[in-house]
Amino acid sequence: MPLHQRVICSTISFRRLPLAAALRQITDLGFARIDLGALPGVCDHVPYELTANAVAEVASEIHESGLAVRSINADIGDLNRPLDSDGQSAREQHFRRLVELAVQIQAPAIVLPCGSQGHDPLRNLDLDIRNVAEELRKASLLAADQGVEIWVESQHSGRLCHSLDRAGQLMDALLGSGVRSVLDFSHVVASGDDPLTWIGSYASEVAHVHIRDARRGDIHLSPGNGEVDFAAAIAALTAGGYTGDYSLELETADVTDAERPAAAARAGEFISSLL
Template identity: 55%
Template sequence: MFHQLLGCSSISFRHQDLAAALHTMRGLGFEEIDLGALPGVCDHVAYVLDAAAVEAVAAVVNDSGLRVRSVNGDIGDLNAALDAGGQDARERHLGMLLALAAKTGAKALVLPCGAIDHEPVRSVEEDIDVVAAQLIHASQRAAEFGVELWTESLHYYRLCWNTGRAQLLADRLAGSDVGIVMDFSHIVASGGDPVDFVDRFAPQLRHVHLRDAVPATETGPGNINLSIGNGKADFAAGLAALRDVGYAGHFSLELETRDVSHDERPAAAAKAASFITDLIQTASPHIQGAP
């Protein structure tokens, strides 16, 4: 079996419908998942949510017997300038995602760190001010539902796409209840170092995504869609750094990979889980794996 702190994101099996993806992950031996709710990336949760849709998705998830660590969602570009109607729509969507997180027993809702664009709407500083304010507001609403609010920062394709911008956002979130999700692939693709990332953001780290990547070169952009072992991420060093700072959160394979076929994907996920389980045990032998 895999390590007790290691789960799998439903994004890893986004080509399957939700029930099939849950069945696949359970069959591989996972006991915990992240639930993907990212329109255009993973459609396991519809972007247009209402109370009936929340109940339907929660029923499928709860029937699976899998624990949910987080719901990975999106409520639109947090640095966008919205009119009153747009803000009301965002609030409704946020409420539905938080209700889904609560009904599935998730610990947190994860939101992005800005628009899918490196260029700011105003200036970098002003846009990150807006993103931080929106995340802090979302965390206050999350508390009403009994869940936490985390943000995946840095994210190679979004506003906070590198370590410098992630630092600007983390500084603004310091002292709030917003946690940070670390993703090895986004760090590596941006040219960053996972060990440096851990050292910088240790007090705010709440969750870790695992996928491989290669950094950008003079001939092409970074690639975050690689199976573990097919890129340049130093998982051993990153996991050891997490151990050294006393990280007590969980891990999730988010295998949005494009170097295996759909038929090969279950075996690739199992292989990655075994590899990471061994590394977690090596980094922190006092933490016992699942029986």
């Protein structure tokens, strides 16, 4: 069946390929839009050392591909980690380069994470979550000047806000900021939470959805190989008024690299069938 226009593909799905090759693969599969991976150690399609030349090179490859970009999925460091003035300056410079890239490739949003890797706070939980929210608010103000939104993957099974409770604390701290949430079903299920409970509480906050399957403690499964009830979750989002995209972020470990294009095609068709 043809891909639904709301089903897009993250370059993280083909993170082991160089950016140009990943873009060609995504185009060959019939996708028209992407999320661009910029996660150091996970997907280096955008260099972490982001110079003006690097921005121009990435933008050139995106433009040559003909693909439209929905978001840049990025990491500018642990937002709950206190920094000295030099550290803050370096973080802001890196972020401004990401905004410059977003403008050049006409990406309407940058996605940032919900705190440091691991579940333990760096100081104490309430303070750490407040600091993440403050840094996201500052990023949102800087990006808004260039017409770029900030979204946060507010529940991530491997980071500070790994649970629905902590994600809720973060989202509450962000009320009125303009920062909205990215919902990744795999992180919710891997953390032992229920996507339907998440959607029932926060459907109005969802700006974007990442697609991957999971079971508790394992987020690296292709759709259909884990415990995510995609039909029920997508139906609940639709009932809650969500009209945005579903991005295949298939950083999976249950297929070989040679099988990955076919697995991405199957996932795209499967999610399309639910829309």
